[in-house]
Amino acid sequence: MSNVLEKPAAPVRAERRPVALRGSAAAHQQWAQGVALVGQGRHEQAVVHFERASRLSPRVPLYWLNLANVLRRQMRSREAIAAARRAFELDPADAIACRLLADLLHGANRNAEAFEVLRGLDPATPRDVDHNLLLAAVLTALKRWQDLALVSLDVLVAKPADGDAYMRLGYALKHLRRYADAAECFRTLALLDPAHISAAGYAAHFAAWACDWKQAKDDVQRLEQAFELQTPEVSLRAFCPFTLVAMNDDAAMHRRGAEMESLRLALVQRRSSPRKLPREHARARAALAAGRIRIGFASPDFRLHATTLLLVQTLERLPRDRFEVFLYSHGEGDGTAQRQRVVAAADHFVECGEMDATEQAERIEDDGIALLVDLSGHTAQTRLGVFALRPAPLQVPWLAYPGTTGADFMDYLVGDPTVTPLEHAADFSEKIAQLPLTYQPTDERREHPEPSSRAEAGLPEDVFVFACFNQSYKITEEVFSLWCRILLRVPGSVMWLLVPQPEIQATLRAHAGARGVAAERLVFAPFVGQSAHLARLPLADLFLDTFPCGAHTTCNDALWMGLPVLTQVGRSFPARVAASLVNAVGLPQMAVADPAAYEERAVALALVPGELQRMRAHLRDHRLELPLFDNRRFTLEAAALFERMVARWEQGLAPAALPAAP
Numbered sequence: 001m002s003n004v005l006e007k008p009a010a011p012v013r014a015e016r017r018p019v020a021l022r023g024s025a026a027a028h029q030q031w032a033q034g035v036a037l038v039g040q041g042r043h044e045q046a047v048v049h050f051e052r053a054s055r056l057s058p059r060v061p062l063y064w065l066n067l068a069n070v071l072r073r074q075m076r077s078r079e080a081i082a083a084a085r086r087a088f089e090l091d092p093a094d095a096i097a098c099r100l101l102a103d104l105l106h107g108a109n110r111n112a113e114a115f116e117v118l119r120g121l122d123p124a125t126p127r128d129v130d131h132n133l134l135l136a137a138v139l140t141a142l143k144r145w146q147d148l149a150l151v152s153l154d155v156l157v158a159k160p161a162d163g164d165a166y167m168r169l170g171y172a173l174k175h176l177r178r179y180a181d182a183a184e185c186f187r188t189l190a191l192l193d194p195a196h197i198s199a200a201g202y203a204a205h206f207a208a209w210a211c212d213w214k215q216a217k218d219d220v221q222r223l224e225q226a227f228e229l230q231t232p233e234v235s236l237r238a239f240c241p242f243t244l245v246a247m248n249d250d251a252a253m254h255r256r257g258a259e260m261e262s263l264r265l266a267l268v269q270r271r272s273s274p275r276k277l278p279r280e281h282a283r284a285r286a287a288l289a290a291g292r293i294r295i296g297f298a299s300p301d302f303r304l305h306a307t308t309l310l311l312v313q314t315l316e317r318l319p320r321d322r323f324e325v326f327l328y329s330h331g332e333g334d335g336t337a338q339r340q341r342v343v344a345a346a347d348h349f350v351e352c353g354e355m356d357a358t359e360q361a362e363r364i365e366d367d368g369i370a371l372l373v374d375l376s377g378h379t380a381q382t383r384l385g386v387f388a389l390r391p392a393p394l395q396v397p398w399l400a401y402p403g404t405t406g407a408d409f410m411d412y413l414v415g416d417p418t419v420t421p422l423e424h425a426a427d428f429s430e431k432i433a434q435l436p437l438t439y440q441p442t443d444e445r446r447e448h449p450e451p452s453s454r455a456e457a458g459l460p461e462d463v464f465v466f467a468c469f470n471q472s473y474k475i476t477e478e479v480f481s482l483w484c485r486i487l488l489r490v491p492g493s494v495m496w497l498l499v500p501q502p503e504i505q506a507t508l509r510a511h512a513g514a515r516g517v518a519a520e521r522l523v524f525a526p527f528v529g530q531s532a533h534l535a536r537l538p539l540a541d542l543f544l545d546t547f548p549c550g551a552h553t554t555c556n557d558a559l560w561m562g563l564p565v566l567t568q569v570g571r572s573f574p575a576r577v578a579a580s581l582v583n584a585v586g587l588p589q590m591a592v593a594d595p596a597a598y599e600e601r602a603v604a605l606a607l608v609p610g611e612l613q614r615m616r617a618h619l620r621d622h623r624l625e626l627p628l629f630d631n632r633r634f635t636l637e638a639a640a641l642f643e644r645m646v647a648r649w650e651q652g653l654a655p656a657a658l659p660a661a662p
Contacts, residue, residue, distance in 0.1 A: 023057025030056065031063050038070060046070050054083075061090035065097050072104060075274045077356060080104050093122035099134055106134070109330075109354050111141040129159050136168045148172040163189055163196060170202060177501055179209035187215070190222050197226035197260075201243035208246060209473040211499075211507045216477065220247065227256070236264055241378040245402055246474045246549035249570040251427035258378060258406030259429060262388075266409060269385035273358040279365065281393040287368035292324045293646050294368050296392065298352075298360075298383060299375035299400070300331030304338045304530070306553040307375055307400050312338070313443040315345040317635040322643070326367055328352050328360065330383055357385045364391035370646055374410070377401020394645055394655075397430065399440070402552065402574035404428040411655040412645055414638075415439045418580040419573050422657055427572070433645065434660035435637050437627050438584040440577070442556060444624065444631045449531050451538040451561075459523055459539055460494060464606045467496040467540035467563070469525070469533075469554050472504055474546040480508070482595055483544060484515040489599075490606040493521070496540055500526045537561040542605055542612060547595075549574040555581045559628065562619040564612060566590050566605070568598045584628035587615060637661075 034049035050067035057063060068083035084101035091097060098121040105114035115138050118131065127135075132155045139148040152169035155162055170185035183206040189199035204219035241257040244250075270277070287294045297315070301307045318325055327346040330353050333339050343349045348367070352360045360383065364372060372392035376382040377400050387395050388409050397405050398414040405413075406429045413420065413430035416439045420432045454461050466486065468475070475497075487493050499505055509519040525536070534557060543558045545551050545567035551558070555565050555578040567578035569591050579591035592598050605612045623629055644658050 023053070023060040023063070027053045027056035027060065027063065031066065034066060034070070038066075043070050043073050047074065054086075059090060061087040061094060061097060064090065065094075065100065068100055068104070072100075075272065075358070077104060077108055081108065088117065088120075092120060093125045095121060095125050095128070095131060098125075099131060102134055102138065106138050106141065108356050109141070111138050114138045115142060129155055129162070132158075133162075133164055136165070140168060140171065143175070145172045145175040149176065161192055163193060163199075166192075167199065167202075170199075170206070174202075174206055174209075179206045179501075180212050180503070183207035183210060183212065183219075187219070187222075190226070194222070195226055195229035195231075196237065197223070197230060198237060198239045200226040201240055201257075204247055205240075205243035205473060208476070209471075209504075211472055211475055211480075211504050211511065213477040213511075223247075227253075230260065236267065238264060241403070241406070242401070245572070245574045246476070246546075249548035249572050249575050251403075251424065251572040254403050254572055255406055255427055255429065258404050260406070261378060262384060262405055262407035262409075262429075265385050266388040266407070269357055269388045273361075273389055275358055275361060275389050277390055279390050279393075281365065281370075283366060283368035284370040284393055287324075288370055288646070288650065292320075292322060293370050293642065294324045294326060295642060296326040296328055296364055296367070296369040296372045297375055298328040298330070298364075298372065298386065300329070300381035300383075301375065301400070302327060302329045302331065302339065302342045302349075303334040304336040308338060308342050309443060309446065309530075310441050310553060310556065311375070311399065312342050312345055313445060313631045314441040314635045314638060315342065317631065319636075319639055320347070322639060324348075326350060326364075326369060328364065330355070330360070331381055352383075357383065357389060360386045361389035361391040370394060370649070371396065371642055373398050374405070375400045377403075377405055393649055396433070396645070402549070402577060403572065404430060412658065414641070415573075416580055417660050418583055419576045422659060424571070425657065431655045431657050433641055433658040435634075435641060436660040436662070437637075438580045438634075440552070440556060440581060440584075440628075441634050441638070442560070442629050442631055444629060446560070447531055447534055448560065448623075449535040452532070452535040454539050457496075457525065457536050457539055459496065464490055464493040464542075464609075465496055465523075465540045466490075466493060466542055466544050466602070466606075467537075468544050468546060468551075469498040469537075469558070470546045470549075470551050472497075472499050472501075474549045475508075476546070476548075477511075478595070479546050480511055481515060482599055484512060484517045486544070486599055486602045486606075487517050487521055489603045493606060494523050495521065495544075496523045496525060498525050498527070500524065533557070534561050537563045541609075542566060542602065544602060545578050547575060547598075548572060550576075550578040552577045556628070559585050559619060560623070562616050562623070564590060564605075564615045564619065566592070566598065566602055568592055568595065581628060585619060585626045587618070590615075 030049045030053040034046040037046035047070055053063040064083045064087035068080045071080035081104045088097040088101050102114040102117040118135050132151050136151045149172035152165045155165035166189040170182045173182035183203050186199045186203035189196055190203050200223040204223055239261045241261055244254050244257050325346050326348045328350050369392045371394045374397045377397050379401055395410050396412045397410055410430045412433040413428055414433050416435045483495055505524050512522055537558050538561050543563050543565040547568045548570045550567050558565050569579045582590040
């Protein structure tokens with residue numbers, strides 16, 4: 001979701017700044033010629049004159065500042081940073097030099113340096129709104145949420161209707177887990193600016209995190225109105241399509257939101273990059289001719305993260321006689337064994353954290369990647385902008401984001417017959433490429449700990465325990481009402497939820513009371529480490545999935561630990577994931593078509609537990625034989641699908657739907 005906060009600072013027009021020191025007459029003449037050339041749009045020639053002025057009078061900060069600004073316009077960021085740094089060193093009280101250098105560093109993902117530059121401005125120099133907005137952008141990148149909130153409030157004191165400050169304040173409050181406050185912040189901005197689709201989306205999304213449903217209908221109406229108010233100019237604002245996935249089952253709306261954001265990303269990235277399109281990808285062809293497909297995976301999450309937990313064994317097992325594996329990491333390492341394992345799984349592990357999009361795209365193309373897989377989509381820390389620069393001839397989203405990217409620079413989307421049936425092709429901008437059974441990999445080497453005890457988990461011993469370990473934003477009013485009806489029909493049963501925040505617990509207890517369910521029948525689980533989480537899953541009797549956004553990795557974990565999952569199937573990708581997984585463990589009857597069937601099945605399984613016991617025995621006794629957990633089979637199927645994509649490209653054929661192979 002961080003892409004909503006990437007609006008760059010306004011360009012610094014340094015050539016209009018009053019001259020503080022003129023230096024030699026010759027230097028001043030060169031500078032004046034450079035300024036005139038900038039006015040004519042002749043930036044390349046202007047660089048020559050600003051460089052001469054800087055050499056003739058190297059202690060005049062204005063000459064370096066103008067040089068930095070024109071180099072920036074030519075997208076020569078490293079040289080621009082060097083020139084801006086020289087200008088700021090010569091005059092540490094110059095707010096323009098400070099902001100230009102910090103903005104350049106921020107654009108190069110060198111945010112720790114940018115923060116030090118902003119902090120290094122002479123204390124006597126006033127910090128204006130532009131300075132604080134740039135500081136807020138840097139603090140966002142550094143994840144300093146408390147500081148971000150305070151700086152955003154400073155901006156709003158000076159400029160009470162500033163949209164960027166509202167966005168950053170709301171984002172800070174979200175990360176401080178003050179979800180209701182974050183929703184109210186975004187809601188205020190949506191009321192001030194009805195076309196601000198990002199604010200409207202976040203207002204609804206974070207109210208859902210807080211399980212605050214009082215204004216849900218109004219929030220959705222504001223979002224729908226914002227969609228209607230979009231114009232080409234307004235649509236250049238960032239939007240987070242992820243806010244839609246748990247809001248409704250409208251796959252067409254999900255695609256529209258994704259298309260808007262991908263178009264914006266592509267326009268911004270292509271305008272700011274010197275990279276020319278289209279590309280020939282000669283290195284990819286040469287590498288392919290040498291006998292192996294060079295396949296790249298780009299992600300911020302090569303660490304202890306759900307995506308990596310699922311994917312790591314497939315990376316290890318991709319047949320090296322057919323594939324050479326490159327991992328492009330733009331996230332931080334966490335020092336865990338999982339991080340070490342995923343690094344070792346690659347033939348080449350490339351750190352891209354301090355590369356800008358153009359540099360990363362150039363590296364990928366230079367590596368000869370034929371097939372580039374995106375493992376983030378429209379989620380936090382995405383780098384879809386790299387893909388917009390077309391570094392590889394085939395570009396494919398997979399696994400992390402539950403839906404279409406809406407991008408014209410993505411070719412295939414990896415799915416399966418359940419999550420991406422071919423008859424749903426209109427829901428996706430990419431061509432559907434189906435794996436035979438499920439799109440989701442698993443790791444046979446992951447832990448399977450002995451169950452913990454109900455006493456340790458704070459659960460009653462002799463009652464039926466329903467559970468849902470999905471995040472709170474997936475718990476809609478409709479789903480919660482359904483759960484309450486189930487609890488009322490199953491005497492003594494409890495609902496076990498992963499909701500550690502006391503404020504949200506109190507809200508859900510109030511919702512339960514309003515529906516006739518005693519507060520003590522809701523039991524809340526804390527966040528714990530992966531081992532402890534897996535060990536507690538078998539303590540429940542039945543996992544009740546949410547709708548329209550169901551369990552993904554959470555469902556996989558439950559089935560791995562022998563806990564059956566009951567899910568409802570919808571139209572959109574996130575409403576079909578759990579159905580794909582229960583099919584892949586031989587329990588298709590656990591994916592039902594509507595809320596009525598969901599309620600009746602949950603009650604029947606609880607009151608007449610014989611079938612449920614058989615399902616638990618099936619998961620327990622045949623775990624490593626079940627297709628979902630057969631990673632060797634899955635990896636060979638994925639490899640074959642990747643080869644089908646590359647073969648079409650080799651033959652000069654455009655991407656086309658690739659139905660599941662037998």
